Amino acid sequence: MGNSTHVTVVYQLAADSRNRAEQLAENIRIEQSVEMSVDTVPDSALSSLPDIVSVTPMDENHWKAVISYPVSIIDKDPTQFLNVLYGNISLLDGIKLLDVNDDYFNELLSGPSFGIDGIRKLLKIKNRPLSCTALKPVGLSASELAGRAHQFTRGGIDIIKDDHGLANQSAASFKERVTQCLKAIRSGEQHSGKRTCYFPNITTSPATLLSRFQLAVDLGADGVLLCPQLTGIEAMHEIAKTAHIPIMAHPAFSGPYVIPRNSGFSMELYYGKLWRAFGADSIIYPNAGGRFTFSKETCISLNRQMKTDFCNFKPCFPVPAGGINLHSIPHWIAEYGNDTIFLVGGSLYKQSAGIGQATATFQQMLGNDE
């Protein structure tokens, strides 16, 4: 701990010549550190200047640049780390962050407190993939939502998360919803004979997020859902550090950081490294083949990144969503392996046999635990 002097960032630069790529790399190292011409930086601040390690061609229009930043300009502030990674250059075109070297994360961030093993322990499921559904729609009363949660539980679902649009609306206030849903779920477990976990959505103002989290813990919630891009990413880390109950991170509002081909971050870096390092025990991502636009290759690579060795952080449970229905589950289990939480929302509500029966079918497709 505490031994890194530099943190290394790998960029993809859109440029049609070495000269332009090198100029862009030079702009980046200045923009993300001293923000002034090198010739005006006083001697006593020269050690704040990053070094350009290399600029190498990737293809005709893209170059890879590696820049090494002195950690003294971050100095243990995780939000300042995000600023150094992408603060001002977020306003420039043609710069995409591909990777950050591992070592420094360990000194700055603590990663998931539960991760895959921790969530499996809550559910007492050792090996098979997990099921998850979304409680919705917004507008139902707390007791109506609780009725649905009861049906999902009787069907044997592993995790029920709130739809991320359920906040503290008067139709089903946070406290009333969590209280009633937990009661309905604990009662449903008596019928299913198995555990079902409830992750209510705590996303709200950064100033009240921690107290809403504490309320969820006090009411007996098994985990929480939050949208780091709305609460501030480090807010997730503050919650993770309490190690009370696991976090499922939702990608709402984060699309612009991962969708553009020539700017933002690679999905693997943004969700798979950054969000994991900032404490997400599980991360929802838009799956290929659904209403979102990520490729199968990208999704497989992201799924792997969340679980691969990374510093001393616990592996993070990938939660593909939005492109999965009951029929496609066997295909995706083959692609992703067992350490995946399959989030199926809409298609369970569509089954004419009812929520409970649809959930039972969903569970069967995940196989037995062993």
Add this chain to the structure above:
Amino acid sequence: MGNSTHVTVVYQLAADSRNRAEQLAENIRIEQSVEMSVDTVPDSALSSLPDIVSVTPMDENHWKAVISYPVSIIDKDPTQFLNVLYGNISLLDGIKLLDVNDDYFNELLSGPSFGIDGIRKLLKIKNRPLSCTALKPVGLSASELAGRAHQFTRGGIDIIKDDHGLANQSAASFKERVTQCLKAIRSGEQHSGKRTCYFPNITTSPATLLSRFQLAVDLGADGVLLCPQLTGIEAMHEIAKTAHIPIMAHPAFSGPYVIPRNSGFSMELYYGKLWRAFGADSIIYPNAGGRFTFSKETCISLNRQMKTDFCNFKPCFPVPAGGINLHSIPHWIAEYGNDTIFLVGGSLYKQSAGIGQATATFQQMLGNDE
């Protein structure tokens, strides 16, 4: 107050036919509300469904869609408002938010506590444009930064803001930096015979942001700088509501929401309406003609939007930056008018005559107050 039943959002949709545009509008209204097929929404939640007001052609490849959302799904939670505006659809291509109708903002948010008049009162300057510079670079000690602040103050600068990369680094910890800079500025004012305001950067973890803000207030800072996209946007609103000292909002990390042509938000909506409604008294934006890529027309339109009548919110001071040097100031005053804060950083440090003299020249170009 409290009378809106709906909030209306105007989208630009990338689509090559009316049919596709209408389908995309339908996807949006579902994705941003109930997130399930309309035929599976229970009767008791039908009132959560938004209405598509219109879909009309803009040009060959773009359509304008107007969708009206019931405010019951937001229910006074500003972060949930952001989620309804752009949560899940941030993960889709081809959707850009152009505008949101004014009425609802008044019920949800309080806007700037100081605004243009409040900042002018602090400085006792009635009419002329204001000057601002950035204290940097990171890596200097608190006393070195204070020495620079003193020179700027002697030159007569109106506002000194921290570079947004100054956090709580050990080279110049927040408390030490603010203490020494304020002392140096108050002393410099004795020479200049005029007021200089100091806005230290409080951007940090959402969990500690409020206490850092309070520390800035207690130390006697005249305002603060913060990056809402790093702290969580509603964190800015929580600070604005205290009405202690004004906020200068910095666009770090926000580029992906405003740069893409076919996704995100229009600059006018994002900075000019949203950030203003969330409490920014002044907003830094990357000016045309510099190292960033926004057009002159966009910058003029944004500058106007910040100051135009909008709900009962105070006007917000536009702070163009990044494309301004001493020579171009008269040009930009002609474009923007007097209610603008000109942020000149790097080029003041470059002047061979020294910071104090460069600042005095800068001040002269802004003319006399009357």
